[in-house]
Amino acid sequence: MRIKQLLMGIVASVIAVSSYVEIAVADLKFPMLVYRTGAYAPNGIPNADGFVDYYKMINARDGGIGGEKILHPECETGYKTQVGVECYEKNKQDAMVFQPMSTGITYQLIPKATADGVTVYSTGYGRTSAANGKVFKWIFNAPVTYWDGASIAVKHILGKNSNDIKGKTIALVYHNSAYGKEPIRTLEQLGKKHGFKLMLLPVDHPGQEQKATWLKIRKARPDYILMWGWGVMNQVAVKSAASIKFPMENFIGIWWSGSENDVLPAGEGAHGYKSLTFNAPGSNYQVHKDIKKYVHDKGEASGDGSHFGTVLYNRGLFQAMVQVEAARVAQQIHGTSKITPAMYRDGMENVKLDAKRLEELGFKDFAPPFANSCENHGGSGLAAVQQWDAKTKSWSMITDYMGSDRAIIDKLIAEDSNKYAAEQKIAERCN
Amino acid sequence: MSVELLNFIETVLNGLMSGVMYSLVALGFVLIFKASGVFNFAQGVFALFAALTLVGYQTGQVPFAHVINELFGTNYHNWYASMPNFLAIILTMITMIALAWIIERLVLKHLVNQDPIILFMATIGLAFALEGVGDLMWGSDVKVLDVGIPSGGSVWLEEATIGLAAEGSDYYGMYIDVLNVWATVIAVILVITLALFSQYTKTGRALRAVADDHQAALSVGISLRTIWILVWAISGFIAMVAGIMWGTESGVQFSLSLIALKALPVLILGGFTSIPGAIIGGLLIGVGEKLAEIYIGGYFETGALENWFAYVMALVFLLFRPQGLFGDKIIERV
Structure with a gap:
């Protein structure tokens, strides 16, 4: 009896271990740090749904990436930095890339992921100076950074004022966190250059009550307001402004x-x-048709499928597409479909999404083209302005994608990243 | 009048109005604490749940739709296109009464005679459970809540006050959100109704008796369980009112549950056992935080005093009057 039990135990263990080994070597693990619960869930859910639907579509349509299926385990962070770090620690084994979906979490993961050799991709958020690939080997934030965003917003304002905003006041209403504080330095520099006065108005988490902030605005009457908000803060701010x-x-x-x-x-x-954007809204792109055919029509949609084509869902699609493309590039560079995390990083550094490639991937006119390189992990730095139409309840792009003031942004990136390199004793690469 | 003075008055008025919004949440805490000695941590989630339920009824949303669809491969979303506001509010009230009954049956009944800390912990669990149920039932999207209460700046007040400033000064009238005025009117009606109910009805007197002494109330034949259900149902109703007001302002979403945190300093100031205390505490907190943000906020590099100044006020108050302005004095016999 005991021998029988022992044999059964051995067989079960062998099956369990072999199935684990199969997952570890044959699949590509893209852990997802999500927030489907808590105060920021209304934003976290559509974004996460975009990721999941894209991964499912790639698995169903292409059989994965180069024949390797995508695994996308989710870990709930609730947008809390310490929980995000725990999620990273739990899932970092064999992970190709982490998308923290929070600037606070990204800041915490930068030294950890660098030490562990894991790629972090913070698409249009996180630490702006991580765009300097010479210092931040494992961190990417393409296609555009917060400092680009600040500069592009000011550029738009300049365009509306015949390039003269001297003496005008621009207020920044911002989430009082690492995320919200990112554009301040850039705006201060731009203020000096263009002669506008910057008014800073922090709003604490979650931002449900902002009456005093808007009384200040009403009293000071700034000419323009920029907002770095998230979650309920955005809704209250837009309503208060109105x-x-x-x-x-x-x-x-x-x-x-x-x-x-x-x-x-x-x-x-x-x-x-108005808001800036680096991806188009709507659901008339080839990628949406493919998702509908291979995922939604088979009843496999993430969530209830109601976010299909919304701004944050589409951003999730874009983010997932770049991550998948990086794996493809890595497979091509290293001549194997079974890539390691280090190989994946090489792929991310060599991603080239020009107009032709975006069209091939089903993203024609969906986002601006960009390419990463050893030196540049921040992409093209392009963004457009979209405007809300309350009657049709839709966003429409009102400008082309435009670039930022490189003279200011590049200088700031170099200053900040060099300071970080000195603190962390990081030797510059790409020389 | 000088523009500075008019701006000061505007800040105080807006602070008072915001304070009323905090008081609406604090009232629910006070009622339950008075009647059962339970500090109901779930009061904020009550407000969220009530607002979610109201929007669900208004828009004909099928409860647990995505769970049902996931399990059975169906595609249910809505029963009907819309429901009149009045009917939706009545149904939400019935739901909140049912919720109070369920809480009594499943939680409170089993915790009679337990330490207050155990009951407090139970309400923490209740808060998380109810938030989860709300999510499963109605989804996590931001929902637009409109029960016909007007909102936005009062044009009348703006025009009426624009002439008060000295001639030639750059002044454009006083600002008050109409929604906050409505909240004030509703809060006043609510407090008067509660006062009349507890003073002049048999049930109200029973409620006060339980609040005064559980044992004595039991000895004269008052059913503790009935009173608890009643109190939780009333605070559920107040939570619905708070949920409507806050939800109209920001849309109904899960951050609404955090408004409970705004009620804590109000309770510390006003006292945990006093209904007028909840109102006065709310007004003091509202005015205090608005004045602090506008007049001394600029001296703090991190700013955003509006959200944490209330706690500083509460802490200072705790040092000098721990029972709050109107709370029962704590006397320990040794």
């Missing part, structure tokens, strides 16, 4: 303050509100 009758066309949010969620609660009052 309530004090601030001209909405002079209110511009960063790309994380420009989803349908942010404007719908304000109703008609949100009409004309």
Whole structure:
């Protein structure tokens, strides 16, 4: 009896171990740090759904990447930095890439992932100076950074004022966190260059109550307002701006303050509100057709499928597409489909998404082209302005993709990243 | 009048209005604490749940739709296109009463005579459970709540006050959100109704008796369980009112549950056992934080005093009057 039990135990163990080994060597693990619960869930869910639907589509349509299936285990962070770090620690084994979906988590993961040899991709968020690939070998933030965003918003304002904003006041309403504080230095520099006055208005998490902030704005009457908000802060801010009758066309949010969620609660009052974006809204792209055919029509949609084509869902698609493309490039570079995390990093550093490649991937006119390189992990630095139409309840792009003030941004990136390199004793590469 | 003085008055008025919004949440805490000695940590989630349920009824959303669809491969989303606000509010009230009954049956009944800390821990568990149920039932999207209460700046007040400033000064009238005025009116009605109910009805007197002494109330034949259900149902109703007000302002979403945190300093100031205390505490906190943000916020590099100044006020108050302005004085016999 005992021998029989022992044999059964051995057989079970062998099956368990072999199945684990099969997963470890044959699949590509893309862990997802998500927030489907808590105060920021309304933003976290559509974004995570975009990721999952894209991965499912690649697995169903192409049989994975180079024949290797994508594994995408989810770990719930609730947008909490310490929980995000725990999620990273739990999932880092054999992980190709982490997308923290939080600037706070990204800051914490930068030294950890660098030491562990794991790629971190913070798409249009995180530490801006990580765009300097000479210092941040494992961190990527393409296609555009917060400092680019600040500069592009000011560029848009300049365009509306015949390039003269001397003496004007621009207020920055920002989430009082690492994320919200990112653009301050850039705006200070731009203020010196263009002669505008910067008014700083921090809003603490979660931002449900902002009355005093908007009384200040009403009293000071800034000419323009920029917003670096997230979650309920965005909805309250847009509604408050409408309530004090601030001209909405002079209110511009960063790309994380420009989803349908942010404007719908304000109703008609949100009409004309603007935000930056690096991906188009809508569901008429080839990638959507493929997702519909291979995922949704088979009843495999992530969540209830209701976020299909929304701004944050589409951003999730874009983020997932870049991560998948990096794996493909890595497979080509190293001549194997069974890539390691180190090989994956090489792929991310050599991603080249020009217009032709974007079209091949089903993303024609969906996002600006960009390419990473050893020196540049921040992409093209292009973003466009979109505007909300409250009557049709839709966003429309009102500018082409435009670049930032490189003279200022590159200098700031070099200063900040060199300081980090000195602190961490990192030798510059790519020389 | 000088523009500075008018701006000061505007800040105080807006602070008072915000304070009323905090008081709406604090009232629910006070009622339950008075009647059962339980500090109901789930009061904020009550407000969220009530607002979610109200929008669900208004829009005809099928409860647990995505769970049902996931399990059975169906595609249910809505029963009907819309429901009149009045009916939706009545149904939400019934749901909150049912919720109070369920809580009594599943939680409170089993914790009679336990230490207050055990009951407090139970409400923490209740908060998480209810948040999860709310998510499963109605989804996590930001929902637009409109029960017909107007919102936005008051044009009348703006026009009426624009002439108060000295001639030639750059002044454009006083600002008050109409939604906050409505919240104030509703809060006043609520407090008067509660006061009349507890003073002049048999049930109200029973409620006060239980609040005063559980044992004595039991000895004269008052059913503790019935009173608890009643109190939790009333605070569920107050939570619904708070949920409507806050949800109209920001959309109904899960961050609404965090408004409970705004009620804590209000309770510390006003006292945990006093309904007028909850109102006065709310007003003091509202005015204090608005004045702090606008007049001394600029001296703090990190800023955002609006969100943490209330706790500083509460801490200072705790040092000098731990029972709050109107709370029962704590006397320990030795």
